[in-house]
Amino acid sequence: MKNYPLLNRIRESRLFLPLGALAVILIFDAIYAPGFFNIAIQGDHLYGNLIDVVNNGAPLMLVAIGMTLVIATGGVDLSVGAVIAISAAMGAVLINPALGNQLITNEILTRDATNTPLPIIILADLAAGTLCGLWNGFLVSRARIQPMVATLILMVAGRGIAQLITNGQIMTIYYTPYFWFGNGYIFGLPVSVYIVAIVFILAWILVRKTSIGLFIESVGINSKSSYYSGIDEKNVKLLAYAFCGFCAAIAGLILSSYVHSADGNNNGLNYELDAILAVVMGGTLMTGGRFSLFASVIGAVVIWTFTLTVYTLGVPANALLAAKAVLVMVVILLYSDYFRRFLNRFSEHKGPEHGRAN
């Protein structure tokens, strides 16, 4: 054990697997899709597959950050995809003057103007998402419903709510400033990257510079012991779900901005599963406990690098899910006890020999 402290530290780190997976995919790309790494300057910004990974992956990274906290408490939030749709619908409706049953004419819809000031739209989005999170948190912490069941309610109902907001229509957005979140650039990098960075730092401060991170882990490991120790486990859980909703709302804002529309049925579809995958890849156990925000973000990056690699190789979009299944299988295998033991045995075999050489 003492022979390769650095090697062991790396191996035991939560970052080992997601970074390893990322490296494997990138090496694969370097061999089979050399064009993958090309980055060109187009106009005032950078352009290329790697930029797409971070830009397209930004919403998932955000959701993964929120999901990490929820999973660390020993729960899960299946409603993030629906919350994304609600947030997107809110944005679209507040921009377009089509509330109620007013006849929506082409002239109204295509007007490059907004009915509501942009800051209000953002605030309303975030408030809606946080409210959804609070609802989940209330069901889990106060009503004591199992997290999977509790969030399943909003997972199903949320898409209905999103459609109610948009009157059942797919709403195209024509308000140009709104597009900035998903398509804009600052110093050559996508705006979404900065948003992820800000949310990440915010979350990091929240969990590592206050006692909330410790309490989340403690509650996730042993909720009863935590309660007996005086930890306010109900509010810890409530906070985790609320923050997860908040993150999903930002993701919804970026997604609807990126595609210029709000679609209650398809915005953020399957995001809950991708986010869970990203968190699991980041080494957080589904049963709760220790977590790493950064590892989860890397997990999200892996998923999107994988997705874009598959596209680059020319695999048709409808085969993507099958390809993803392979990724999921590999991840599950890598995290199995059996594989862990294999790794441990491998390093133990090397240990004594090295010791003797000394």
Add this chain to the structure above:
Amino acid sequence: MAENRNILSMTGITKTFPGVLALDDVDFSLRKGEVHGLMGENGAGKSTLIKVLTGVEQPDAGIIELDGRSVHVRSPQHSQELGISTVYQEVNLCTNISVAENIVLGHEPHRFGVLAWKKMNALASQALKRLEIDIDVAQPLGNYSLAIQQMVAIARSLEFTSAKILILDEPTSSLDVNETNLLFDVVRKLKSEGLGIIFITHFLDQIYRIADRITVLRNGKLVDTYDTASLPRVELIAKMLGRSMTDLDAVSKSKVEHEQKASGECLLEAKGLGLKGSLEPVELALRVNEVLGLAGLLGSGRTELAGLLFGVDTPDSGSLTLSGKTIQRFSPLESLKNGIALCPEDRKAEGIVGELTIRENIILALQARYGWFKFLSAEKQNEIAQKYIQLLGIVTPSSEQLAKNLSGGNQQKLILARWLATNPQVLILDEPTRGIDVGAKAEIQKLVLDLAAQGKSCVFISSELEEVLRISHRIVVMRDHKKAAEYSGDVNDQTIMQTMAGNL
């Protein structure tokens, strides 16, 4: 009685863990038809020895011989195939399925591809009959007492193996007197059938009742193996501790010294405090400088009372006043803020947070009182952790070890450390010495008396009457979910036992 033929002999067993020599050249042998007590303090190496024997851990050196043939135990499953059965301290069964299912789990009899329920129940009944237990095996396991559950675990471990060796690891730690007697009857029966039984416990009187020979381990080394009849108790303790009984004597002395002090003002007072279905209204007054012993059988309401005092449950009658102020809201967090602390009975489920480090476990309650935004700095956390690791003598290579890796006694000290760090006024200890060794017991008892001497008050709950008598200034006896009697001054164990049993 025991024949002199060894069915198991372990020679020169050595096992190292990172930084710890857990077993150092240990020899152990087991004869056919004997009960062999394995004794030692926490961390003496008992568990590791058992783990080596059951294939959970591989020894670094040493030979294991079964019936004279050298074997290499590869895995727990392999050890079962070799005829070694183990029943652990915590019952590893499912309480929500039937007794029969628990017994045959993994070996279910099938008929045309579906479960043969009748055959299964018959098999299970038969297995229990062997232990002279006659119960309805179709009932869910959870409907039966812990003792019966323990028997079911034994029946299960014996049923599908041709067991030659049965290991009982702390089987009695959650059983009451009658249940223990029941278990001992079963052990004697199995012994007469020729099984070799390894019995691990912290209860000295039980070892003397049941064991033919005793092997003592200390700090990973073999002290020796003795015939029970030729080893007086005091000597056994001395061998386990590597020192004499003076520590325990010192505890009694320090109690006497503080006896006079414990007549101060009333600190915590319960007036008719009760909760329907849990505890009938109780009157209780806890004074400054006092250790109040709470005696009673398992399920007598001791733990329920502790829970109400600490606010785990909200009482529906009566009131609780602390230093003259009535407590309005009941929750552990409120109690923490009021300076009331509880070391709960079930340290695994309600005490430690296993995957957190020792440091994090120690600061947990203090941090909970400080709340979300007043986060203790890393230096401050280390300082507090180091302070209490030293103060309580928690044995660990570093404060960054995970709490789950500590031995039982050290986990208990860890929980104590967590609460001492919050500097409580009232400390409620529910079975703080259960399952821990004599040395650590004396340390904890001494600590409780020291705290009382420093102006704090303690409520001390224990199943071991001798311990309650030793350190309490007053004793409240609980029976049938209500307060049965209160004693102060000189009272002997006979009186208290009669009160506990209700023959007064």
